[in-house]
Amino acid sequence: MSEEDIHRSELRWGAIAAFAVGIMIAVIVVSSFAMAIHPPSHVEAIDPTTLNTNVEFAECNLGTRVNPDGSVTVRIIATQFEFLPRCIPVPKGQQVTFRVTSPDVIHGFFIAGSNANTMVVPGYVAQLRTVFSTAGNYLMPCHEFCGLGHSEMWALVKVLEGAQWKTDASGKASCEIPR
Ligand code: CUA
Numbered sequence: 001m002s003e004e005d006i007h008r009s010e011l012r013w014g015a016i017a018a019f020a021v022g023i024m025i026a027v028i029v030v031s032s033f034a035m036a037i038h039p040p041s042h043v044e045a046i047d048p049t050t051l052n053t054n055v056e057f058a059e060c061n062l063g064t065r066v067n068p069d070g071s072v073t074v075r076i077i078a079t080q081f082e083f084l085p086r087c088i089p090v091p092k093g094q095q096v097t098f099r100v101t102s103p104d105v106i107h108g109f110f111i112a113g114s115n116a117n118t119m120v121v122p123g124y125v126a127q128l129r130t131v132f133s134t135a136g137n138y139l140m141p142c143h144e145f146c147g148l149g150h151s152e153m154w155a156l157v158k159v160l161e162g163a164q165w166k167t168d169a170s171g172k173a174s175c176e177i178p179r
Helices: 003-034 048-053
Strands: 063-066 072-079 082-084 087-091 095-101 107-110 117-120 126-131 136-141 154-160
Touching (some): 072 107
Parallel strands (some): 087 154
Antiparallel strands (some): 072 082, 136 154
C-alpha cells in the first residue's frame, strides 16, 4: 500500500465518521425540537430534608385533588418502601398532573399500561401529565432499585368513570386497595 492509498483510506474513514456524527446530531435535533421528546423529569428543586414540613407535600395534601379550576393534581411521596398514598383514584378521560418527590433515595414512577414513566430523584419534583382513556386498575410499581424492600413498593391507580369518580367537599378523592 502506498502512502497515497493510506491517506485516501484515512480520508474515507474520516468522512464516514463525520457522516455518522451528523446523523446522530440530526436525530437529537429533530426529536427534541420537532417531536418535543425530552427527558420527562421536570426541573424543580425541593429540599428533601424538610419534606415533612413542606406545605405542598404535607400528609393531608397528598393524593388526588381537583383544583378550583377543575384540573386534577396528584401529589405523591415515594419513600423506602412505599408510595404515599398507595391507592390513587383518577378520573377517566381527563388530564391528570402527577407531582412526585422522594425524601430518601431514587425511586421509579411508572404506571403500567400508560405512558407515565419517570425517575423520582430526591431534591426534585418529578412532574408529568397524562390522560387515561380506559377505566380500571393500573399497577404502579417502583421500577428503580431502591433497597431491600424495592419489590414490595407499589401502588394502585384506579381510573374511575361516571358516578364512581367523586371527591369530598374540599376536592379530595381517595380510595382503598381491594383486599
Ligand atoms: Cu422504591 Cu424501588
